Amino acid sequence: MLALSLLATVFVAFPTSAAVDFTGSVKSTDNAKAPKDVYVQGQAVYVVCEVLVDGYHAAQDIEVRLETLTGGLVSNFHVTADTPDPGWYNSTEVGAFTLATGGAPIPVDQDRAAFYVILEDDASGFEISKTTITILKTGLRLEPPAGMMGVYTPGQALTAKLITQYTGDILYVHTTNATGVDVAGMNWSTVIAPTGYWEKAFTLSADMPDGDYTMKVRDSTSHALRHTITYTVQKYYFDVSTDRSYYLPGEVVKMEVVVIDIATYAQVPGVTVRYWAEWDNFSANGSAVFHTWQNGTLTLSMGIWEFTIPTNVVLYNDLYFMFWANESAVRSVQEFVDVNIGALRGSVDAADAEYMPGDTVVVETSASLYWDDLPGANVDVVVLYNGTAVADYGKTGLVTAVDGTVTYTFPLSADANKGVYIVKATISKLAFSIIVTDSFEVNWDGWIEANFDKDYYYTGDHVVATFEPIWNGAVIELTSINYAYGTDIIMATGSQAELTVEFDLPEAYNGDVWVEVTGLYNGYTIGGGDGADVRIADLALNAEKDEFRPGDTLVWNWQIVTNLETASLEWEVVDDDGTKVAGDTPAFETSGSFEYDVPDENPSDWYGATIWMTTVDGGFEEASFGVDLVGENELRVWAGGSKYTSGEFQPGDTVKLHYSIAAIYHDPFPAYELYIWTDFDPIGVSVFVDSNEGSVDFDLPDDAPAGETQISVQAYDAATGAYLSGDSTIVVVNAKLSGWDRSVAGMAASDFTIMVLIIIMILLLIIVPLLKSKGVMGKSEKVEAPPPTPPQ
Numbered sequence: 001m002l003a004l005s006l007l008a009t010v011f012v013a014f015p016t017s018a019a020v021d022f023t024g025s026v027k028s029t030d031n032a033k034a035p036k037d038v039y040v041q042g043q044a045v046y047v048v049c050e051v052l053v054d055g056y057h058a059a060q061d062i063e064v065r066l067e068t069l070t071g072g073l074v075s076n077f078h079v080t081a082d083t084p085d086p087g088w089y090n091s092t093e094v095g096a097f098t099l100a101t102g103g104a105p106i107p108v109d110q111d112r113a114a115f116y117v118i119l120e121d122d123a124s125g126f127e128i129s130k131t132t133i134t135i136l137k138t139g140l141r142l143e144p145p146a147g148m149m150g151v152y153t154p155g156q157a158l159t160a161k162l163i164t165q166y167t168g169d170i171l172y173v174h175t176t177n178a179t180g181v182d183v184a185g186m187n188w189s190t191v192i193a194p195t196g197y198w199e200k201a202f203t204l205s206a207d208m209p210d211g212d213y214t215m216k217v218r219d220s221t222s223h224a225l226r227h228t229i230t231y232t233v234q235k236y237y238f239d240v241s242t243d244r245s246y247y248l249p250g251e252v253v254k255m256e257v258v259v260i261d262i263a264t265y266a267q268v269p270g271v272t273v274r275y276w277a278e279w280d281n282f283s284a285n286g287s288a289v290f291h292t293w294q295n296g297t298l299t300l301s302m303g304i305w306e307f308t309i310p311t312n313v314v315l316y317n318d319l320y321f322m323f324w325a326n327e328s329a330v331r332s333v334q335e336f337v338d339v340n341i342g343a344l345r346g347s348v349d350a351a352d353a354e355y356m357p358g359d360t361v362v363v364e365t366s367a368s369l370y371w372d373d374l375p376g377a378n379v380d381v382v383v384l385y386n387g388t389a390v391a392d393y394g395k396t397g398l399v400t401a402v403d404g405t406v407t408y409t410f411p412l413s414a415d416a417n418k419g420v421y422i423v424k425a426t427i428s429k430l431a432f433s434i435i436v437t438d439s440f441e442v443n444w445d446g447w448i449e450a451n452f453d454k455d456y457y458y459t460g461d462h463v464v465a466t467f468e469p470i471w472n473g474a475v476i477e478l479t480s481i482n483y484a485y486g487t488d489i490i491m492a493t494g495s496q497a498e499l500t501v502e503f504d505l506p507e508a509y510n511g512d513v514w515v516e517v518t519g520l521y522n523g524y525t526i527g528g529g530d531g532a533d534v535r536i537a538d539l540a541l542n543a544e545k546d547e548f549r550p551g552d553t554l555v556w557n558w559q560i561v562t563n564l565e566t567a568s569l570e571w572e573v574v575d576d577d578g579t580k581v582a583g584d585t586p587a588f589e590t591s592g593s594f595e596y597d598v599p600d601e602n603p604s605d606w607y608g609a610t611i612w613m614t615t616v617d618g619g620f621e622e623a624s625f626g627v628d629l630v631g632e633n634e635l636r637v638w639a640g641g642s643k644y645t646s647g648e649f650q651p652g653d654t655v656k657l658h659y660s661i662a663a664i665y666h667d668p669f670p671a672y673e674l675y676i677w678t679d680f681d682p683i684g685v686s687v688f689v690d691s692n693e694g695s696v697d698f699d700l701p702d703d704a705p706a707g708e709t710q711i712s713v714q715a716y717d718a719a720t721g722a723y724l725s726g727d728s729t730i731v732v733v734n735a736k737l738s739g740w741d742r743s744v745a746g747m748a749a750s751d752f753t754i755m756v757l758i759i760i761m762i763l764l765l766i767i768v769p770l771l772k773s774k775g776v777m778g779k780s781e782k783v784e785a786p787p788p789t790p791p792q
Helices: 749-773
Strands: 022-029 038-040 046-053 061-068 073-080 088-090 112-121 127-136 139-143 157-163 170-176 188-192 197-203 211-219 225-233 236-242 252-261 272-282 289-297 303-308 319-328 331-341 344-349 360-369 378-385 395-399 405-411 419-429 432-442 446-452 456-458 462-471 481-486 490-496 500-504 511-521 524-535 538-543 553-561 568-574 580-584 591-597 606-614 620-629 633-640 654-663 672-678 681-689 693-699 707-717 723-733
Touching (some): 022 112, 046 112, 139 211, 236 331, 344 419, 344 432, 360 419, 446 511, 490 500, 538 606, 568 591
Parallel strands (some): 456 524
Antiparallel strands (some): 022 046, 061 112, 112 127, 319 331, 446 462, 511 524, 538 553, 672 707
């Protein structure tokens, strides 16, 4: 694998005999000259600077800067390094300058940030030294931050965190409610933050009333307000929402009531929801307007509550509701809801402006209250022609869906009258209704579909034209069809009842062929026509190679499709300058080829061939095809080195990648870089080689997927890094290969083993009978056992 390294370049300035060598240091301190690197916004940064010029302390003019890490200036001062002595500047000296931190930018979501304190030569801006400090954002905050609803809940554990520049003062903390009364258990005295930081963990009481609270930090002597934060405590999430924005008098408003515990997101039992509502309504005879109030208690704290709008409510004012979710005397959440009275609106659309007899008309009606879709509205549709309703086209009893629309269709009769039809829709709900209209037009129309049997023809082809009369979208019969057809001249005209005309094209014609037809139906003239291209031939030319090399023979092949038996052919080959380098006029054949030998030296970058076909009557066709010279460098790669007879590889195997880099116009480079990767892993490896042909080893990863894997290679000039050429090869990865699949003497190990066993069996069949025939193996004889030894 290629080892990739990161190179870091360090730029160092060395003094010359004409340059000034600045050295020194800068340190941040407090007002007592003690080292300090953490400050609170508003605190002054004291510095001790040392400046040496060419190795000696010098009263040099300097600039001291406070910058963000990205180079933004926060504070700075210009001074001479002579306090208290030449080559030194100490901010703790009387009247000395310091850096201000009050404007230090700190991100909103962070409580601190790092900054640079930089010492520079004032004249040249040369950075002599720098150090890093941290600045804390002043202020009081609570952790964790308020949740998604922006509130805290009773019983929640919190931590008050204070960052202050008043490090030498004695402070105290107290919390007040919305009326300014202190809250018990959230007051702390003698708060001291010598380092600028103080924190206190506490828990909101479980019975803490809902409302807004303010935590304040004050000076213990002057009671001056130093820091403050306001937050909200709320136990329940309470919401009431309506199913629509606008309603009609008499409609039922569906309101969804939700009461959940913010801390647990659980439904809250035992909560009473009350409401108060007001609206204006007419008197019984409509002569006066009265203001009405209503209140009550809901029977639920979670679910859908329905309220029926009075039918005599005025149309120009809305209804106003206020809800309370009450758990106890100290726990009550309010919600306000407006119920708006809307005006009934609607529309009807007949989809298309024009139809023909037999077409299907689509009618869509929509109802709304201002911009709110109105479901449940009744719709009756009437279609009028010349002021009279057409019974078959109307529809009653339609009802709008949730989106406020309803659609129905009806077919026009085959003998529908021409003219304009009015679509009138009556939209109604409760005691309110409106009428909306639209129109469409019925037109009569007809034509004769005329079609040739082919998209194009060749000279001398037989042509068939078919006709189909249409009236108002339906096929009809005509007693007579007038026709005319031809090429550049009218070839024939006539009248007939048949729906087909056939004729032959002239033998030597190329151009267009056409046909036109007319007929009479119900007093209307209808017609149509068709056209097609007539060609003397289709001529195609292609080359056997996509690219060539010096000394190659280029071969072009032509194919001709035509009805002609003879024509003139001519071909030529030109180079990239347009100069003709070869050509001929072969005898007419519908297929053939011609060649051109590319020079070994200085060939053209491109050769293009063109072949022309002409007839004695002026017919003309041509075709061209070009071939490019290969690049100056051509890389070819192929894989080898498989241990298996199938040529496959297992994951983790080493592939022997053979390569050849042909240099066309120059000598091979002394060294090449080959960059190699696979299609499943775009991160590759680089290999450097010192020959333009050879082989390299490439290790397949252990997790190489099964199947075909493409190994791609790019060649570069090792000296300049210039890209030269690229190629790829395919190998097959098979994780299921075993030792029996290995190649032994060019055969699979299993096949080799079987072959050896067969040879042994053959040898045994030959040798054993031979040995028996020569008596080598002898005969078997019975041998008597010796008598037992008598006892002693």
